[in-house]
Amino acid sequence: MSEPLRLIVNDVAVEYGTRRVLAGVSFALRAGETLVVTGANGSGKSSLLRVICGLQRAAHGTVTIEMDGRVFRPSEALHLLGWVAPDLHLYRELTALENLAFFAAVRGIRYTHADLEALLDEVGLGGRGGDILAAYSSGMTQRLRYAYALLHHPVVLALDEPTVTFDARGVTLVEGVVSRQRERGITIIATNDPREERFGDYILRLGQ
Known part of the structure; x- marks a missing residue:
């Protein structure tokens, strides 16, 4: 029987030069749970998510993922993590399908053309996979970011400004x-949109 999934954030601090934007952030989540992190601009919301996803190093503290009896640091667990953010880079000169195929190859994910088409359908881009991203609206591009994040069925999904x-x-x-x-x-x-707090089981308010 597999061990339950847990994400443990312990005393995490983030600094930019001499400025500390986060200090002493700790929480633990289990499978099936959603945490919403709120706070004013500059309170460290995005920085915290980047630390959790292994995209940024914490000045202090640890992040671990426990799964199937193993303990992973984020840098060891990229196959378990999914990330959506407004600044997530996609290739505008490629089609949506070509973007997904490229990222699947980079991650070593086996896929079929039908798999990618089904994923595009899931995010509302059915029939638009052959269009280059330069022709996409901002909303369509954001939908493709979701397809990218879900490509490998992550067990920990981080959404920065999700809507x-x-x-x-x-x-x-x-x-x-x-x-x-x-x-x-x-x-x-x-x-920092209070309407999105309804997504969460728990609310973490930064800067208070």
């Missing part, structure tokens, strides 16, 4: 992603 550039149908997409992620693992959401 930015989205219309009402895009918000419904995010609700569905968060709901399905409860069956797979853990979700962490960074936002």
Whole structure:
């Protein structure tokens, strides 16, 4: 029987030069749980998510993922982590399908053309996989970021400003992603939009 999934953040601090933006952040989450991290701009929301996803080093503290009896640091667990953020880089000169195929190859993920088409359908881009990203609207590009993040079925999904550039149908997409992620693992959401607090089981307010 596999061990339960846990994400443990212990006394994490983040510094930029002499400026400390986070200090003493600690929490633990289990499979099926969602945490919403809120706070004013500059309070460290995005920095915390980047530390959790192994994209940034903490000045102090630790992040660990426990799964199947093993303990991973984020740098060892990229195959377990998914990341969506407004600044996530995609290749505008490539089609949506070419972007997904490239990232799948980089991650060593086996896939079929049908797999990628199904993923595009899931995020509301069905029939648009052959279009280059330069022709995409900002909302469509954000949808493709979700497809990228879900490509490898992550057990820990981090969403930074999850509904930015989205219309009402895009918000419904995010609700569905968060709901399905409860069956797979853990979700962490960074936002300063109070409407997005409804996604969370727990709220962490930074800068208070």
